[in-house]
Amino acid sequence: MDLSFELIAQLAWTGLASSSSYCLFAMAFALVLKVNRVWNFGQAGLMVVSYFGMYTAFRLLDLPPLAGAVFGAAITIAVAVALERWGFGTLRRRNSSVLTFFIFTIALAHGLVYTAELFFGTDPKTLFPSIISPVRLVGPIVVSDWDLTALATAAAMTTALWLFMRKTGEGKAMIAVSDDPDLAEMYGIDKNRAYAVAMMLSAVLLSAGMYLIGTKAAMFPATPMNQFLIFAVIATIMGGIGNVFAAGVAGVVLALMQSFSVLVIASTWQILLLYILIFVVIVIFPQGVVFKFRRGPSRQAGTLAPAVEETGEKQA
Amino acid sequence: MTEFFLTMAILAGLNVLLASGFNMILGYGGLVSVAQPVFYAIGAYTSALLSMKLGVPLPLAMLAGAALAAIASFGVSLPSLRVSGDYLVIASMGFQLGIVHVINNIELTGAASGLSGILSAVEGPGRSWIYAAIVWTICAVVILGIRWLVTGPYGRAITAMRNDEEAFASLGRDAMRIKVTLFAVGSGIAGLAGALYGHYFLFLTPDQFGIFSSATLLTMVVVGGAATVRGPVLGAILLTVLPEAIRFLQLPVSIMAPLQGVLFSALVILFIFLKPEGLFGGTAVGGLEAWQGRGTARSKAGGRV
Amino acid sequence: MLSARGLTKKFGGVVVAQDLDLDLELGRVVALIGPNGAGKTTLFNMLTGFVRPDGGTISFDGRRIENMPAHQRARVGIARTWQRPRLFESLTLLDNVMVSERDYLGESIGNLIFRHGEVERAEDDARDRALGFLDRVGLAARADSLSTRLSYGQQKLVGLARALMNDGRCILLDEPMAGVEGRTIETMKAVVRAEAEAGKAICIVEHNIGFIRDICDSAVFMFNGRIVASGSIDDLLADKRLGALYFGSHA
Numbered sequence: 105m106d107l108s109f110e111l112i113a114q115l116a117w118t119g120l121a122s123s124s125s126y127c128l129f130a131m132a133f134a135l136v137l138k139v140n141r142v143w144n145f146g147q148a149g150l151m152v153v154s155y156f157g158m159y160t161a162f163r164l165l166d167l168p169p170l171a172g173a174v175f176g177a178a179i180t181i182a183v184a185v186a187l188e189r190w191g192f193g194t195l196r197r198r199n200s201s202v203l204t205f206f207i208f209t210i211a212l213a214h215g216l217v218y219t220a221e222l223f224f225g226t227d228p229k230t231l232f233p234s235i236i237s238p239v240r241l242v243g244p245i246v247v248s249d250w251d252l253t254a255l256a257t258a259a260a261m262t263t264a265l266w267l268f269m270r271k272t273g274e275g276k277a278m279i280a281v282s283d284d285p286d287l288a289e290m291y292g293i294d295k296n297r298a299y300a301v302a303m304m305l306s307a308v309l310l311s312a313g314m315y316l317i318g319t320k321a322a323m324f325p326a327t328p329m330n331q332f333l334i335f336a337v338i339a340t341i342m343g344g345i346g347n348v349f350a351a352g353v354a355g356v357v358l359a360l361m362q363s364f365s366v367l368v369i370a371s372t373w374q375i376l377l378l379y380i381l382i383f384v385v386i387v388i389f390p391q392g393v394v395f396k397f398r399r400g401p402s403r404q405a406g407t408l409a410p411a412v413e414e415t416g417e418k419q420a
Numbered sequence: 421m422t423e424f425f426l427t428m429a430i431l432a433g434l435n436v437l438l439a440s441g442f443n444m445i446l447g448y449g450g451l452v453s454v455a456q457p458v459f460y461a462i463g464a465y466t467s468a469l470l471s472m473k474l475g476v477p478l479p480l481a482m483l484a485g486a487a488l489a490a491i492a493s494f495g496v497s498l499p500s501l502r503v504s505g506d507y508l509v510i511a512s513m514g515f516q517l518g519i520v521h522v523i524n525n526i527e528l529t530g531a532a533s534g535l536s537g538i539l540s541a542v543e544g545p546g547r548s549w550i551y552a553a554i555v556w557t558i559c560a561v562v563i564l565g566i567r568w569l570v571t572g573p574y575g576r577a578i579t580a581m582r583n584d585e586e587a588f589a590s591l592g593r594d595a596m597r598i599k600v601t602l603f604a605v606g607s608g609i610a611g612l613a614g615a616l617y618g619h620y621f622l623f624l625t626p627d628q629f630g631i632f633s634s635a636t637l638l639t640m641v642v643v644g645g646a647a648t649v650r651g652p653v654l655g656a657i658l659l660t661v662l663p664e665a666i667r668f669l670q671l672p673v674s675i676m677a678p679l680q681g682v683l684f685s686a687l688v689i690l691f692i693f694l695k696p697e698g699l700f701g702g703t704a705v706g707g708l709e710a711w712q713g714r715g716t717a718r719s720k721a722g723g724r725v
Numbered sequence: 726m727l728s729a730r731g732l733t734k735k736f737g738g739v740v741v742a743q744d745l746d747l748d749l750e751l752g753r754v755v756a757l758i759g760p761n762g763a764g765k766t767t768l769f770n771m772l773t774g775f776v777r778p779d780g781g782t783i784s785f786d787g788r789r790i791e792n793m794p795a796h797q798r799a800r801v802g803i804a805r806t807w808q809r810p811r812l813f814e815s816l817t818l819l820d821n822v823m824v825s826e827r828d829y830l831g832e833s834i835g836n837l838i839f840r841h842g843e844v845e846r847a848e849d850d851a852r853d854r855a856l857g858f859l860d861r862v863g864l865a866a867r868a869d870s871l872s873t874r875l876s877y878g879q880q881k882l883v884g885l886a887r888a889l890m891n892d893g894r895c896i897l898l899d900e901p902m903a904g905v906e907g908r909t910i911e912t913m914k915a916v917v918r919a920e921a922e923a924g925k926a927i928c929i930v931e932h933n934i935g936f937i938r939d940i941c942d943s944a945v946f947m948f949n950g951r952i953v954a955s956g957s958i959d960d961l962l963a964d965k966r967l968g969a970l971y972f973g974s975h976a
């Protein structure tokens with residue numbers, strides 16, 4: 105293969121553009137982990153809800169793009185908030201174990217994937233009948249409209265999330281709850297509201313990502329479960345667990361790595377490397393990972409239990 | 421129709437093996453791994469490949485599959501000595517997905533299109549009858565073996581370890597060795613189940629061994645009641661048989677397959693919310709919440725004093 | 726017998742053990758006294774392998790053991806009790822004591838299969854011995870009840886029976902009298918005294934001065950992670966300065 109500058113530049117650009125949705129999925133996953141303290145594997149189910157919500161809006165109801173996207177996002181938000189309220193909320197009240205959350209979120213994701221297959225079939229689908237995107241040459245690089253939309257969407261979403269978390273009362277409440285829900289509650293913050301807000305934001309991020317996916321290529325109902333979810337989990341771990349924007353950056357890095365896989369190692373083996381990485385990071389450096397958690401006051405067991413007994417122990 | 425019932429019986433038996441083995445790890449060992457399906461896969465592929473490519477006799481190949489699964493369990497059991505809780509769940513998931521990913525991508529295992537042409541253990545008209553009998557005989561032996569193990573002196577030690585690992589160690593007991601052993605036993609049983617699966621169904625695909633199958637097995641264990649001998653047995657039978665009931669509706673496959681998936685997921689979620697303590701275990705011993713509050717319970721009660 | 730030199734430990738910057746030396750000998754009972762939070766339990770935890778010291782050495786019977794895992798230290802002969810009883814709550818009293826045997830053959834599946842007869846005999850023997858220890862702490866009649874049904878003081882007696890079953894030549898007792906009331910007080914005293922007379926090397930953390938006077942040969946006084954005095958019980962109790970440290974920090 106000719107390792108020309110043009111090729112590298114093209115791969116970088118395409119990788120960057122397609123990283124937009126991975127970045128959004130990673131932030132959505134990391135946000136729920138940070139605030140709600142749930143490894144929400146059910147995210148794959150929410151992605152499916154969002155995708156087929158938009159599919160219904162565009163292909164069956166003939167809504168214009170913006171209205172359709174809003175329609176899809178609204179359904180996803182409703183499902184996400186319900187999931188927090190009746191699902192996670194109930195399990196949290198019961199002080200359920202990590203395994204309960206695991207079983208619940210996985211079963212939920214699968215149930216939603218199968219539901220989509222039941223109603224829409226198992227074949228891959230795009231959001232619009234035609235997904236051809238006009239292209240132009242910028243220097244030697246081919247740039248499509250989709251690339252620009254994707255990057256603009258991801259940038260806008262990230263900025264909006266950042267502003268929301270830093271500048272608004274709701275955002276600050278959310279961060280306070282993520283630090284210590286009980287303490288936050290003593291200061292008059294409604295933690296259930298903060299959990300719901302985090303789920304809403306996560307739903308919006310997901311829907312934006314799914315819109316980008318569905319305007320670029322056709323998707324199987326099972327793809328979110330088999331592919332996007334794992335990427336979001338890996339990015340979240342790489343981002344240091346609990347750091348939303350670092351998870352977003354990790355999502356971009358992962359997508360770029362995939363894009364360059366033609367040059368370095370085949371992407372299937374890259375994914376293997378990532379699994380090894382997760383395993384090694386968690387097993388060899390649990391203290392490092394825990395340290396990030398432990399800066400805040402101690403966490404509740406069940407959702408984010410201390411990894412190392414020793415650090416979890418305090419003399420009475 | 422008989423064929424269908426026999427296949428169900430075989431599947432249920434294999435799930436009983438898997439769930440009972442998983443229970444050794446989750447219930448008796450108190451280790452929250454999700455990786456049980458990967459040991460199932462290791463047993464299945466090892467036995468199938470040894471017999472196909474090297475002509476190893478089937479019983480020997482099956483035992484080799486079980487043994488390799490038991491050895492592979494160190495990949496999760498050794499980390500479990502360092503990390504627990506969420507981190508163990510995620511690390512075991514990484515282990516499982518990593519190995520399934522390899523199976524999915526190498527030629528030897530038939531990659532994503534699956535491994536076919538596996539030798540059949542039993543031929544002839546009574547094939548399914550004989551195989552069902554073999555599977556259930558093995559089940560009976562394994563269940564009795566587990567019962568023997570968890571009621572005698574070993575069971576006393578396991579219970580003590582789960583109650584208070586430090587007090588246990590302060591009396592000279594080696595918790596690490598017990599955990600690694602339980603992991604190996606549970607995974608070896610899964611490996612054996614995998615081998616049995618392969619030589620009856622004659623076809624393996626990597627996606628049978630993914631995360632959903634982890635959740636399914638977890639549910640079988642906890643629905644019945646973890647850390648009880650009969651819990652996983654009944655849970656496995658129940659969750660194998662119930663989703664098959666809709667087969668009698670005679671729907672087209674394109675509807676049947678997803679509908680079964682939906683029903684199964686719904687069943688699992690219903691159990692989680694309506695029967696968290698498990699069907700047969702008391703709240704004290706088993707059920708979904710057997711692991712709840714681990715770690716905090718002790719620190720609340722006063723730490724290492 | 727057991728000797729520690731220069732043990733040091735910090736928890737997140739707070740020094741809880743600073744250059745601690747301790748010597749225990751067969752046939753002698755040493756009291757470890759000091760106000761709450763002095764670091765007495767932490768010292769026990771370092772000796773038995775549950776807290777890794779930042780520095781210092783520990784030897785037992787001429788063998789360096791500071792890098793040995795906790796369960797092996799118990800197996801070479803250091804038995805201990807905990808400040809809380811820490812019984813195995815799903816087991817009966819008898820099982821609690823039986824599982825505490827030093828060489829527990831049933832811990833290995835290999836033994837269960839290949840040395841079946843031996844394990845059976847060991848079980849019978851252990852049952853007899855365990856009942857004997859339960860009898861000594863006055864709880865033989867309740868051998869088959871669960872530990873959660875007992876009073877706190879009775880639970881501590883079972884904790885002691887477990888340590889005795891473990892049969893170490895060195896025994897570390899963390900506040901054996903705390904929470905012990907009524908008739909159990911005398912039982913506890915009698916059992917500990919008998920062990921001392923049997924020639925074990927014993928160290929007792931205790932706030933009960935009467936008990937210390939009664940049973941211990943010498944004492945070590947800890948304060949803020951340091952050993953500030955050691956010597957005979959009477960000398961230490963007479964020391965006004967120590968009294969002030971002890972009671973000053975209680976107030």
Ligand SMILES: Nc1ncnc2c1ncn2[C@@H]1O[C@H](COP(=O)(O)OP(=O)(O)OP(=O)(O)O)[C@@H](O)[C@H]1O
Pocket residue numbers: 417418419723724725736741759760761762763764765766767768808
């Ligand atoms: N695991 C731990 N992490 C952090 N600090 C600890 C830990 N264990 C003990 N400490 C601290 O070390 C100090 C000494 O505790 P220690 O339990 O050894 O005291 P003690 O002399 O046994 O007191 P008491 O008479 O109350 O039992 C205390 O300030 C305690 O808070």
Ligand SMILES: [Mg+2]
Pocket residue numbers: 725765766767808
């Ligand atoms: Mg103490």
